[in-house]
Amino acid sequence: MSTSVTASPAKSAAPRLRTPRRKHTPGKPKRNMLLTVLMGLMVLYTVVPLIWLVINSTKTQSGLADSNGLWFAHDFALWDNVRDTFTYHDGIFGRWLLNTLLYVVLGAGGATLLAVLGGYALAKFQFPGKRAIFAVVIGAVAVPATALAVPTFLMFSKMGLTDTPWAVIIPSLVSPFGLYLMWVFAAEAIPTELLEAARMDGAGEVRTFFRVALPLLAPGIVTVLLFTTVATWNNYFLPLIMLKDPDWYPLTLGLSAWSNQAQTIGGDVIFNLVITGSLLTIVPLIAAFLFLQKYWQSGLAAGSVKE
Amino acid sequence: MTTLQPPVAAEPRPAPPPAKRDRRSWTGWGFIGPFVVVFALVFLAPIAYSVYLSLFRDQLIGGNQFVGLDNYTRALQDDAFWSAVGRVALFLVIQVPIMLGIALLVALALDSGRLYGKSFFRITIFLPYAVPAVVATLMWGFMYGTKYGLVGDIDSAFGVTLPDLLSPDWVLASIGNIVTWEFVGYNMLIFYSALRVVPTSLYEAAEIDGAGQWRIITAIKLPAIRGALVIATIFSIIGSFQLFNEPSILRPLALNSITTDFTPNYYTYSLSFNGQQHNYSATVAIIMGVITMIVAYAVQLRGMRKGA
Numbered sequence: 114m115s116t117s118v119t120a121s122p123a124k125s126a127a128p129r130l131r132t133p134r135r136k137h138t139p140g141k142p143k144r145n146m147l148l149t150v151l152m153g154l155m156v157l158y159t160v161v162p163l164i165w166l167v168i169n170s171t172k173t174q175s176g177l178a179d180s181n182g183l184w185f186a187h188d189f190a191l192w193d194n195v196r197d198t199f200t201y202h203d204g205i206f207g208r209w210l211l212n213t214l215l216y217v218v219l220g221a222g223g224a225t226l227l228a229v230l231g232g233y234a235l236a237k238f239q240f241p242g243k244r245a246i247f248a249v250v251i252g253a254v255a256v257p258a259t260a261l262a263v264p265t266f267l268m269f270s271k272m273g274l275t276d277t278p279w280a281v282i283i284p285s286l287v288s289p290f291g292l293y294l295m296w297v298f299a300a301e302a303i304p305t306e307l308l309e310a311a312r313m314d315g316a317g318e319v320r321t322f323f324r325v326a327l328p329l330l331a332p333g334i335v336t337v338l339l340f341t342t343v344a345t346w347n348n349y350f351l352p353l354i355m356l357k358d359p360d361w362y363p364l365t366l367g368l369s370a371w372s373n374q375a376q377t378i379g380g381d382v383i384f385n386l387v388i389t390g391s392l393l394t395i396v397p398l399i400a401a402f403l404f405l406q407k408y409w410q411s412g413l414a415a416g417s418v419k420e
Numbered sequence: 421m422t423t424l425q426p427p428v429a430a431e432p433r434p435a436p437p438p439a440k441r442d443r444r445s446w447t448g449w450g451f452i453g454p455f456v457v458v459f460a461l462v463f464l465a466p467i468a469y470s471v472y473l474s475l476f477r478d479q480l481i482g483g484n485q486f487v488g489l490d491n492y493t494r495a496l497q498d499d500a501f502w503s504a505v506g507r508v509a510l511f512l513v514i515q516v517p518i519m520l521g522i523a524l525l526v527a528l529a530l531d532s533g534r535l536y537g538k539s540f541f542r543i544t545i546f547l548p549y550a551v552p553a554v555v556a557t558l559m560w561g562f563m564y565g566t567k568y569g570l571v572g573d574i575d576s577a578f579g580v581t582l583p584d585l586l587s588p589d590w591v592l593a594s595i596g597n598i599v600t601w602e603f604v605g606y607n608m609l610i611f612y613s614a615l616r617v618v619p620t621s622l623y624e625a626a627e628i629d630g631a632g633q634w635r636i637i638t639a640i641k642l643p644a645i646r647g648a649l650v651i652a653t654i655f656s657i658i659g660s661f662q663l664f665n666e667p668s669i670l671r672p673l674a675l676n677s678i679t680t681d682f683t684p685n686y687y688t689y690s691l692s693f694n695g696q697q698h699n700y701s702a703t704v705a706i707i708m709g710v711i712t713m714i715v716a717y718a719v720q721l722r723g724m725r726k727g728a
Contacts, residue, residue, distance in 0.1 A: 148535055166555075240449055289459075
């Protein structure tokens with residue numbers, strides 16, 4: 114991957130982004146078997162739960178109970194489980210999936226847009242109140258998000274927003290981390306002279322932003338979008354307090370509701386569906402990270418550039 | 421844990437001074453304005469509102485009454501609150517060093533260039549970050565099970581009796597394992613990104629001077645990524661103090677071990693949503709926020725002083 118990091122769009126866009134390294138011909142480090150084996154153990158720790166999840170989503174409820182956790186049961190029920198997950202309770206799982214997509218598109222998409230605009234402003238403009246904004250935003254990052262949740266809930270409930278999608282979407286719109294990353298990235302990736310030249314040619318601020326700045330910010334935007342997507346897709350606490358109506362649940366909240374169902378008296382025990390639903394929940398994100406890795410890794414690297 | 425975790429190592433550098441210093445105008449506000457408006461609505465207003473709430477008490481008779489700092493006095497003497505604080509403090513003192521230590525070792529191993537299949541390791545170890553806390557906790561919760569879980573399988577396969585990982589003695593460690601599993605790869609990536617930008621020429625110069633690998637790590641690599649180490653530590657501390665998702669999702673499997681005041685956050689949640697004590701809940705949240713900020717600030721001061 115080291116090659117794709119340096120060969121990323123960021124590189125061509127902003128040659129100053131990093132100095133080429135690792136040419137290092139004299140004394141090139143020797144590959145070490147022991148170190149590789151130790152890392153293999155670490156990978157094992159990482160993937161065993163995921164393998165467990167894949168294997169157990171092929172089992173029926175009874176197969177789960179009487180087979181070894183790390184091997185298949187005699188019955189292979191993956192497709193039945195997937196079908197049942199989507200049809201159980203009038204197909205509520207599909208509804209949760211659509212809700213999650215809605216929250217991601219509006220929440221993570223909006224958060225990324227606001228972060229890109231704000232980061233660009235902080236990196237490339239001098240304006241009154243800039244220092245104050247920086248201080249307040251960085252200070253706010255240290256405030257536990259969960260400490261804000263209760264007052265936010267009470268505020269939103271007075272505004273009549275609780276139990277509506279807006280209660281989940283609006284708080285997702287702010288990503289101080291996204292703002293910070295875009296700021297550092299924009300400062301590196303957009304040469305100020307280029308902006309001056311565009312203005313000199315008579316381009317307005319909006320046109321300059323879209324035609325000159327935006328293309329240069331692409332790797333940073335992908336990175337921020339991916340991380341805000343994870344935050345929204347995986348969000349649990351905010352929907353937990355804001356939503357009562359299961360019709361508005363995201364996947365995370367729905368899965369925990371299915372799991373808790375087993376504890377209620379007379380509740381339908383559907384651990385096979387909880388497990389299959391969990392698998393279906395993580396597959397899209399893992400796929401996104403794998404397919405987009407060269408973009409987000411170069412975006413992250415830009416955030417840690419030092420002189 | 422939420423979005424608020426910059427995987428970044430360097431302090432933000434001030435933007436390079438524009439060509440003309442007097443280009444100070446309000447144009448920038450056009451771009452940052454939308455962010456500021458929403459930020460004020462979902463960050464500043466709730467903080468102000470919870471400070472306001474913490475000064476009142478909602479009574480059956482007499483309604484909402486101003487009580488000054490009474491709620492704070494009550495919280496400072498509240499055993500349930502302090503035992504929850506003690507629990508997350510214990511968690512943080514043990515789990516955070518383990519998680520960050522492993523993350524650092526993995527990052528150094530990746531950076532050493534001595535691994536076969538480096539990119540495979542990097543992406544695989546990072547993957548749990550994409551798994552929601554709900555799914556991670558459900559998976560591990562099932563695996564912890566002594567009856568049907570992996571622990572039960574091991575017991576019956578080897579004829580041993582492993583401790584019940586969901587019992588009160590073990591549940592905090594079990595939660596620590598889940599959190600470690602979720603975030604080790606993420607922290608590894610922060611450290612690794614920081615290590616990548618250390619100029620190789622430094623290592624070459626050190627090697628010529630006769631420095632061994634260990635010396636290069638302690639004298640060059642660790643100081644170079646100190647900023648990343650401090651930031652990761654601060655965000656892990658904040659994360660520990662905020663612990664809620666894992667215990668609350670694990671609770672149905674471990675009813676005897678996880679109480680609804682297990683962590684400070686769980687306590688504020690229960691106060692507000694099961695006990696309807698919104699004012700007291702806001703007070704506890706504020707105290708916890710202040711404690712978090714003090715600890716984070718202390719770590720930052722210490723971390724920055726070391727190399728100064």
